[in-house]
Amino acid sequence: MTSPSDLHSPTAQSVATYVNRNAARVKKTLAGMAHHGPSVSVRQTDYKGHHIEIRTTYEITVDRMPVMGQVLVTDEGQVQCHALPNYTFLSALDLVKSLIDAFPEDFERSAKGHPGGMSSMVVRKKSKARRTKDKTGALARRKMSKRGTKKRAAKKSATHKRK
């Protein structure tokens, strides 16, 4: 093995240094997880000179709120998800039941009969906007409003030009 000596004898300082060096990559990965939509599994094989491709999309809701995690189906037809990375299921229904068991906080609002609020991501986004109305929620809305105004202005200008 040829590698830096701190690979084999780390110090508190070397740990901090490497973490800081890798922080941008971690941030990017974590940010990416916040934006994925419905997951698409692609199964492919060749058979008697034909190419088979099966694309499967899961759109799952619990109490009418979307489950945000990635769900995939294997070549053997088993259903799996990233949120429970060691589990495998014959049925997507069983998978969702296990999600409810494993992440009770994410589903507790709907279990208590509150309208909406299934995944913690959705709940947190809503509560954050409420908590920081002046700093974040209002600012974001203002930005959106400005964008809307600009778009309308641009559209108007384009219409004039066409005329």
Place this chain on the structure above:
Amino acid sequence: MAVTRSNILNNATARQSYVRGVLLLKNEFTGPTTVSLGIPGPSQPVSTWDLFVVWHHTAMMTMTPPSQISRNAAHRGPVFPAWHRFMLYQLELNLRRVLHDNSFGLPYWDWAADGDLPAGQQIQSKVWAADCMGGSGSPIATGPFVFDPANAQSFRVRLVANSAEQLVQTNRGLRRSLASINGLPTKTQTAAAIAITPYDASPWSVSSSGFRNRAEGWQGADAPALHNRVHVWIGGDMSPSTSPNDPVFYLNHCNVDRIWERWMTEHGRNYLPPDSAPASLKGHRLHDQLASLVSAPMKPADTLDMTSIDQYDSLSV
């Protein structure tokens, strides 16, 4: 001189050192914060123990290649045993550092020995005793990792993945739901895995027929099997991608590593795929860099023979 990794139930010194080391790393803060790592919520320092949680979660969320949603930088592909050997090694080194003991070797839990007991007796294993890992509960109420809100030094879970796979902050006790599935893996099942060749095979995924996929636990009539089954059997915080929160995580993976070592003593220190494999397998080929966080990276090739550093007290799996 190589350090010996031993069965946690047969070595009280290793057991006590591991517990002490876990608590030291849990309360060591070297500088990184939740903000510096892009974790939502208020800025909090991230302990060295929790950095390993972040590392595992991030590797699991790094798809290899990004165009698909199954194989990631540490699981569901050829790199699974090598990446975790790298992780175990880095944890072991950091435990030695905080324990000031260069002879410390990570202990393992020979879970198949418990798996050979009747299902009802498996939860009675000494590994769940108060002087070892503690028991079941939400949160656990026995053992060295019990949460005490009044004691800032007590073990607690600070970072956890939610159902949307996002890393979020929390402050609560460790959760386990022992015997969540009927029965741990058995010695017959580990022996069957050891007999499988080659190491791995196309399509290099959860559908592969080689040793790696059987040991990881995706194949076989008993799936989730072996490694996966242990996660599922323990449940609680061993379920999501932040499973390194539970100190039992490393006892499980040390045993998986021991099974891999046994496989290599029987079949040779062979690894697949080779460097000539297509770019779609980047991250899983022999000399590709393993996803790292707390140290310089290693390569699968670096991990194939670490017997000059670590040896097991027994390869009877």
